[in-house]
Amino acid sequence: GAGVSQSPSNKVTEKGKDVELRCDPISGHTALYWYRQRLGQGLEFLIYFQGNSAPDKSGLPSDRFSAERTGESVSTLTIQRTQQEDSAVYLCASSLYSYEQYFGPGTRLTVT
Amino acid sequence: SQKIEQNSEALNIQEGKTATLTCNYTNYSPAYLQWYRQDPGRGPVFLLLIRENEKEKRKERLKVTFDTTLKQSLFHITASQPADSATYLCALKGYNTDKLIFGTGTRLQVFP
Numbered sequence: 238g239a240g241v242s243q244s245p246s247n248k249v250t251e252k253g254k255d256v257e258l259r260c261d262p263i264s265g266h267t268a269l270y271w272y273r274q275r276l277g278q279g280l281e282f283l284i285y286f287q288g289n290s291a292p293d294k295s296g297l298p299s300d301r302f303s304a305e306r307t308g309e310s311v312s313t314l315t316i317q318r319t320q321q322e323d324s325a326v327y328l329c330a331s332s333l334y335s336y337e338q339y340f341g342p343g344t345r346l347t348v349t
Numbered sequence: 350s351q352k353i354e355q356n357s358e359a360l361n362i363q364e365g366k367t368a369t370l371t372c373n374y375t376n377y378s379p380a381y382l383q384w385y386r387q388d389p390g391r392g393p394v395f396l397l398l399i400r401e402n403e404k405e406k407r408k409e410r411l412k413v414t415f416d417t418t419l420k421q422s423l424f425h426i427t428a429s430q431p432a433d434s435a436t437y438l439c440a441l442k443g444y445n446t447d448k449l450i451f452g453t454g455t456r457l458q459v460f461p
Contacts, residue, residue, distance in 0.1 A: 241392075268447060279438065279453035280393070287447055295448075328392050337383065338449065340392030 239263070241341035243329050249347045250319055258314045258344045262331030269312050270338060271304055272328045280328065286312065319348045351376045353452040355439060361458045362429060370424040370455045372439035377450075379441040382415055382422050387436045387454065396437075397424075429459045 242261045250256050262269050271283040282296035286306040297303070301319075306312040316323055326345050330338035354373045362368050372382070381400045385393035399406045399415045399422070406413045412425040426433050438454040 270449070272451075280451040282448060282450065285448055293446075293448060330392070337395035337398060338393075339395070343392055
C-alpha cells in the first residue's frame, strides 16, 4: 500500500515568509509525528498527534511553529516568519498505536 | 537531562565482518528501544524493536541486545555487505509517553 507522503519535496523561501508543509500518513495510522533534521544531525522531535487527543507540542522550538491534523488524516506544519536557522529537512512519520514509525521522504526547506 | 549517545564517528569495516553499533542513554527509563536505518536523502526505516524486559532480538543478519543495567543497546550486523552502508539511529520510548527520542546516529561504511 501507499506509504507516508510529504509535499513539497523541496521548498526555497525568503527569510520572513511563511511556509506550509504537508504530510499524508498511512491510512488507518492513529499517530503522526513531525521531526526536524538539520544537516548531519539526528532527528529533533517537534510535535505528535494521537487520535483525537490533544497534541504533544513540547518539541516546537518557538511560537512561529504550529501544526494541525484533521482527524486521523492529513497534517500541515506551518512556520511563520521563517529564519535561516529553520533550514532543515522536515520529516513526518505515522504509526499504529505508537509502535514502529513509518517515515515520509521529508521536505527540504531552505531559507535564503 | 535525558541523553541518548551514539558514536558520532563513522564505523568502517570490511565486507563479511560483523558490525557492532552502540547506543547509550542516561536519565531515562525506556519501555522499549528501536533501531532505524537512514540512507542519504531519505527518511529513516524501522528495523527492530526490543522491549525493556527482553535481552536480545534477532532478525535475519541483525541482532539487538538491551542491557537496562548498563543503559546500553548494541546493534550487530553479521556478514556485513556494502549494501548495509547507511546511518543507523537508535530511539527510545519511555512509559506514559508516545514520544520517541532519537540518537544522532552512527554512519556505517562497509568496504568490499
